Amino acid sequence: MKAQLLPFFIKNPLKLLSLQPFVFKQFSVHQDQATMKVGTDAVLLGAWASIKNATTILDIGTGTGVISLMLAQRNEKATITAIEIEEKAYQQALFNFQNSKWASRFTMEHISFEDFQPTHSFDCIISNPPFFDNHHFSTNHKRTLARHTSSLSYECLIKKSARLLTKLGLLHVIIPFQSEEHFIQLAQKENLFPTTILRVRGRHHTPLKRSLLTFSFTTTSTQTNELVIEKSRHDYTVDYIDLTKDFYLKM
Numbered sequence: 521m522k523a524q525l526l527p528f529f530i531k532n533p534l535k536l537l538s539l540q541p542f543v544f545k546q547f548s549v550h551q552d553q554a555t556m557k558v559g560t561d562a563v564l565l566g567a568w569a570s571i572k573n574a575t576t577i578l579d580i581g582t583g584t585g586v587i588s589l590m591l592a593q594r595n596e597k598a599t600i601t602a603i604e605i606e607e608k609a610y611q612q613a614l615f616n617f618q619n620s621k622w623a624s625r626f627t628m629e630h631i632s633f634e635d636f637q638p639t640h641s642f643d644c645i646i647s648n649p650p651f652f653d654n655h656h657f658s659t660n661h662k663r664t665l666a667r668h669t670s671s672l673s674y675e676c677l678i679k680k681s682a683r684l685l686t687k688l689g690l691l692h693v694i695i696p697f698q699s700e701e702h703f704i705q706l707a708q709k710e711n712l713f714p715t716t717i718l719r720v721r722g723r724h725h726t727p728l729k730r731s732l733l734t735f736s737f738t739t740t741s742t743q744t745n746e747l748v749i750e751k752s753r754h755d756y757t758v759d760y761i762d763l764t765k766d767f768y769l770k771m
Contacts, residue, residue: 544767547589547620553608554584560749561694561730562648566590567763568718568732569692574598574644578684580633581605581647581672585613590767591646592622599625601642605632633672633680645681646692649674651699674699674706682710690715691735700731707735717744724748 541548542558551557566587571577575598579588582602592600602617604610610630617626629636650672674695681691691712695703697719704714712735720730728746749760756771765771 542586543769544589545769546593546767547616549584549586549589549616550612551584553612555606555609556583558584558586562586563590563764563767564720564730564747565646565648565692565694565732566594567767569644569646570690570716570734571595571598571644573688574642574690576640576642576686577601577644577646578638578642579603579646580677580681581649582613582628583609583648585616587646587648588613588626589616589620589622591644592620592625593766598644599627601627601629601638603629603631603633603636605630634676636680638684641684641686641689643686643689644692645685645689647677647681648694649677651696674703678703678707678710678712682712685737687737689736692733694730694732697728697731700733703731703733711737713737713739714742715740717742718747719744720747720749722748723750723752 541550549558562583563586567590569591571591571594574595577588577591577595577598577600579585579591579600579602582588582604585602588600588602591598602613604613607630610628614628617623617628677693678691685691691707693703700717700719707713714733715736715738716734718732719728720732721728747759747763748757750756761771
């Protein structure tokens with residue numbers, strides 16, 4: 521499907537307003553039609569990824585569009601291309617983009633990453649990719665598409681990203697901590713090397729859950745840090761507040 525530039529027309533727009541949106545400081549995210557809702561993973565990645573020097577950004581599997589909206593807030597110059605394979609999520613992200621103050625900077629395609637054929641390369645590629653193993657399939661097909669590696673393998677994500685990045689471009693992802701080593705090994709086969717790693721745990725005493733990774737074509741030492749989200753229930757650490765305070769209303 522061809523890219524759809526904003527503004528655009530959506531069938532039954534009132535249907536998208538049936539639930540209250542997730543409200544951030546500078547934008548709102550309607551999510552009642554999307555299978556995967558706004559979550560901590562997406563917010564972490566959108567707040568953390570290095571995009572200062574990017575002028576062209578690709579968001580793979582945008583879902584509600586929350587990561588793209590966060591990047592538009594953080595970088596006033598970049599144009600953002602978002603792709604999404606699931607129909608309702610695609611429509612919802614389009615609606616969210618149109619109703620943001622950055623609507624003119626977004627382009628969106630209803631397409632899989634495998635079939636995506638852009639006419640230019642990107643300074644930044646970002647993705648909160650599917651990561652559930654295939655044997656944990658959900659009975660909900662749309663949720664399966666959104667969250668299983670059968671819909672987008674790590675290999676495909678890495679290989680095609682390597683082809684679409686500019687020479688100085690960066691690839692940013694968030695994955696389960698237990699997949700970190702495997703993902704890095706796959707990336708190195710495509711001459712992509714980790715420059716920054718942020719490992720995340722819910723609380724100080726809990727296991728590591730997520731790894732946020734940045735890759736480039738430059739071989740360099742890797743800067744590794746750790747983030748703890750909460751000290752106790754809804755009592756957030758200073759580091760987490762500092763990372764997300766430009767977005768969450770109550771931070």
